[in-house]
Amino acid sequence: MASRVVIVGAGFAGQHAYHELAEAGYEVTLVDRHPYTTFQPLLYQVATGGLNPGDIAFPLRRFVSRSKGRTKFRRATVTGIDTENKRVLTNRGEPIPYDTLVLAQGAGPNFFGIPGAKENARTIYSRAEALAVRDLLFSGLEQMTTQPDRERRFTVLVVGGGATGVEMAGTLAEMKSEAIPVVYPELSQDSFRVVLAEMADTLVAPFDPRLQRYTLHQLRKRGVDIRLGTAVKEVRPDSVDFADGSTMDVDLVIWASGFGAHPEVSEWGMPQGRGGRIEVEPNLQVKGHPDIYAIGDAAIEPGSPLPQLAQPAMQMGSHVGREIVAADKGLPPTPFGYDDKGTMATIGRNAAVAQFPSGRTVTGFPAWALWVGVHLATLLGGRNRLQAMVNTAFRYFAWPQSATNILGDTVVEDVQLDQSAGRPELPQQSE
């Protein structure tokens, strides 16, 4: 049997592949850039101070130590794949030999080549980025309090009206209306402004039109300045140009628009499709590499591209685990089939949208409660779940004060509102 399996990336996809193979008694080496795995769906809460980073991270050595058998963790960054000799090259330690390789390194933001976006906009797809956003946000507000005569409002522009952008804008709107008056009494509510720009003519496009309208209504009600059909042309340190020729002064741009492959993947010699995702066969084998599989955000099956969400990633992981076992038994490949359990997006307290394959839709408090339940239940590790519950409960009941938990380490220790100094160096993430 293929005794040695190497899994690159310990996100949802990698974890699920790991489980299947560890169960089956394989010699598995899990490789990740970081000593922890991050629960990405709640990163926007870290970015807005609602959760501490520790609440949504889990140590991978602890994760690996839980499974009996011949599994290992290697904290390292993959620098290349030697398909000839079947070895994964990393920045630390000896190359790791494999019989079968699973690529689950996830994806990063996609700036679609828009000038200045990469340099001047922030993303919340990684822990370090979410923390940088949080620190820019709270340090910025802090600084506003010492500039009462400042004419310009502190403006946060969220680019992208998908689930991530909506979650972010909704939470920022609650900060504005509920937290600022209490916690930053020196500031008037008007001194903080939340803008959401979406290229298309609707928010949360994949959802049912009723849910799209509900989302739009809820965000407007919460004071978000929503610009539909508005494409970003260029991002500068303190202003943004839109395609319609208008310009907006901004203090913080949050890029919630699109996933792209990690740049280094292009050096791995794998076939890359749309967005740089690795092209796979229906059974998730990498095209032309029978001993390599790609799953999660990192992979794309040209015939039926899947949304880059937790559910497909988890299912792909489990599928590939079973595929590897089956292949060793000489069984034929089985195409992966996505079992859509429904999708959700949260707008703010008591407001969310959920849609099920049956076509059934839920909004308002029920959808929000559902969202909270599903996310807490999925959080990896009892400890983290408990803490996230404590936090979420406090955020809900002790609001507004709990919106000010700028408690992590400041990646940006002290931020100038004029960010022309450029973004600080942030560690790359593999989640």
Added chain:
Amino acid sequence: MASRVVIVGAGFAGQHAYHELAEAGYEVTLVDRHPYTTFQPLLYQVATGGLNPGDIAFPLRRFVSRSKGRTKFRRATVTGIDTENKRVLTNRGEPIPYDTLVLAQGAGPNFFGIPGAKENARTIYSRAEALAVRDLLFSGLEQMTTQPDRERRFTVLVVGGGATGVEMAGTLAEMKSEAIPVVYPELSQDSFRVVLAEMADTLVAPFDPRLQRYTLHQLRKRGVDIRLGTAVKEVRPDSVDFADGSTMDVDLVIWASGFGAHPEVSEWGMPQGRGGRIEVEPNLQVKGHPDIYAIGDAAIEPGSPLPQLAQPAMQMGSHVGREIVAADKGLPPTPFGYDDKGTMATIGRNAAVAQFPSGRTVTGFPAWALWVGVHLATLLGGRNRLQAMVNTAFRYFAWPQSATNILGDTVVEDVQLDQSAGRPELPQQSE
């Protein structure tokens, strides 16, 4: 009345002075370098991965927003004191006018001018420093796993046998014996070594001799290599010279020996005594400055110097608050009297020492339980207390795995065992 009081530093002393004055309806401005206050007694747990930084930090704006009345928070670093015009100069915003000033900026480490100590040793007196220690520790172990043939053991030298050094060494010893075998199976226990060097001939000197012996015995039992009567002569990036002429290869030096004033204080024009602490009258008024008080670690009353602990700091804070109110009523100054409630030090799970003014001493589990109870009860904020409980409980029951919660942001993203590159820039702390 002295309507405007400015308090510099929001540690135990500053918080207690704030409470008294806010209650009395004073216009109080609380100034701190950081947007949060840190619960220093548990920093060693952050340094060893047992607690996340968020568990022992509390947002100061939330703290201030709790009290009705005319109180303000200003996140800023004090750059000077204009006693002439009674204004505090900061790095951010307008100078802050005061009628009465309370200096509670705390203290930093004291390297006693030992060559290389400041550059190459780490402290755990501030959050950022504790995180740097944690990251050096876990990144170092991580790296060891990819160097199985490395001959040298990963050596942590703790300098100072006071409560801080004992807590640190004890926790590291538990990591070695209980966590490493499970979480770093690639490493043998012997590959990790904990050394504690103390200049005096005894540990925890202020405690009863019986407690000193108990502490020594417990640490030795836990595998700490204890060197009494051993003074450090010089600290280099990867080795340490002792006064007896011997040298030791080290991977990490933790400086748990002595408090000193923050260097910038020398520019404030205040009378400074031993360790740079500001000299105060018996009623805690700064000598020669009737409108300025100094409290906590920052202050010293030459006649009766107090230990630099939480208890005296809290009591001084409350006393000064009352003094200011009394002075405004034309009442005579009241000398501060320290009410010693006893002192404790923890060695590890189920092992601690406690000593009461009555002379009564407690050791073992009862002392440990007492220690846990007192510390959790003192933790600022229900939310934090809840979380610290969750964490501490997990650390106790889910041990050993929970010793690997390297979840905060890595101040040091990836560390070489050879630290000759020097320490990263760490933000100064005012706690």
